Amino acid sequence: MTTAPTGEPRWLSDEEQSVWRAYLHATTLMEDHLDRQLQRDAGMPHIYYGLLVQLSQAPRRRKRMTELAKDAKITRSRLSHAVARLEKSGWVRREDCPSDKRGQNAVLTDDGYEMLRRSAPGHVDAVRQAMFDRLTPEQVRSLGEIMQVVAAGLQPEGTDADLPWLR
Amino acid sequence: MTTAPTGEPRWLSDEEQSVWRAYLHATTLMEDHLDRQLQRDAGMPHIYYGLLVQLSQAPRRRKRMTELAKDAKITRSRLSHAVARLEKSGWVRREDCPSDKRGQNAVLTDDGYEMLRRSAPGHVDAVRQAMFDRLTPEQVRSLGEIMQVVAAGLQPEGTDADLPWLR
DNA sequence: GACCTTTTCTTGAAAGTTGAACTAGATAGA
DNA sequence: TCTATCTAGTTCAACTTTCAAGAAAAGGTC
Structure with a gap:
């Protein structure tokens, strides 16, 4: 799905521009806010924390690397580096996948869970504080x-696999 | 404004959890999408593009470093690196600030504007495509x-300066 | 089995970010 | 003036992310 600039660009209306600015502003501040909070209180960036949460919710607190990457919406490469870091911190360990010798499971350690x-x-x-306490239920x-x-x-193509009628 | 965990945590309701997941999911995909689009079509990450847009809208297409950093919601350090990179690409140049010898202006070049x-x-x-074409006007x-x-x-404290009654 | 393709995960280098330390210039008070 | 403090911007080292390349195992197909 490439973004082919056709003949005449359809610019944003004044309202759309203003909404877009507000969106960028709010999401930037939110990400900074959470990164700082977690760096301070858990010693890791927000995305790493998200990985641990994913693992904590998985059966037996473990997940195949590829699946974890897909669920967390990051590349396998990025996940490899991230897990290496989390392993060094002791929150996660790797384990060979019994059924597929190429595979690795990332496992949340007891320390990580704690x-x-x-x-x-x-x-x-x-x-x-940043979001839900400020919005009405309707919002x-x-x-x-x-x-x-x-x-x-924005779902990547791969997810078309969930849409059998497209195959 | 620290996040002091008081006695009992107020967990998110099921609906709030679902909204929060959707928020994280959508904003992650959006940022990836725009980063990829701009890396491909303009050879720079989204945030760098934003800096050029800021400059293009400023009087005489220039801005003090600190002001630019504040408007783009990034640290001065990050901006220093970014402007160095954009300078190497030829889209921006630095210029001494006439009124304050510590100061620098980032200036959008003609090539940058083009x-x-x-x-x-x-x-x-x-x-x-990613946002406005998919939402109703009401949304x-x-x-x-x-x-x-x-x-x-989430506005950083500094912005209290805009609220005279707090001074 | 031999061959080719695909999938899984890792690695290494380059690019980007962060936070602390640092230089130079501005500012304010005695 | 002299001094202390603050502000503007850069730099450094540590860390994170990206992209391209690669090793190893799995899955066809003949």
């Missing part, structure tokens, strides 16, 4: 719908 | 309000 348990309340609090509902639409539109 | 003019349509198109309006609220809540 760290997560300790820092979760502070993180939820940060998310709440929360609306935001959910909007984000669903946007995410669906 | 590059912006060429790549703007494709970029607007990407934004449109666009709502998104704008929500992002305003969130951004306002």
Whole structure:
């Protein structure tokens, strides 16, 4: 899905420009906010924390590397580096996949789980303060719908696998 | 404004969790999408493009480093590196500030302006396809309000300077 | 089995980011 | 003036991300 600039560009309206600026502004500040909070309280960036959360919710607290990368929306390369770092910190360890000798499982360690348990309340609090405590229930509902639409539109092709009628 | 974890954590409701996941998912995909689009069509990451846009809209197409950093919501350090890179590419040049010998202006070059003019349509198109073409006018309006609220809540302290009654 | 393609994951180098330390110039007070 | 403090911007080292390249195993197909 390339962005072929056709004949005449359709510029954004004044309102759209303003909304777009607000979107960029808010998402930038939010990401900075959470990165700083987690760096301070858990010693890692937001994305790494997200990896641990994914693992904590997986059966037996482990996941194949590729699956973890897909769920966290990062490349396998990036995940390799990230897991190496988390392994050094002791929150995660690697384990050979029994059924596929190419495969690796990332496993959340007990220390990792404990760290997560300790820092979760502070993180939820940060998310709440930054977003949910400021929005009306109606706005929360609306935001959910909007984000669903946007995410669906940007879903990488691979996800077409979930749409059998396209195959 | 630290996030002191008080006695009992107030967890997110099911709906809030789902909205939060959708938010993270959508914003991650959006940022990836725009980074890729601009890397391909303009040879730079999204944030660098944003710096050039800021400069193009400033009087005489120039801005003090600190002001540019503040407007783009990045640190002065990051801006130093970014401008060094953009200078090497020829899109920006530095210029001593006449009134303050410590100061530097970042100036958008003619080449930089031309590059912006060429790549703007494709970029607007990407934004449109990813967001505005998928939302109803009502949703666009709502998104704008929500992002305003969130951004306002995360505004760094410095911006209190704009609120005289707090001084 | 031999051959080719695909999938899984890692590696290394280049590019980008961060936070702290640092230089130079501005500012304010005694 | 002299001094202390603050501000503007850069630089360094440590860390993270990206992209291209590569090793190893799996899955066809003949």
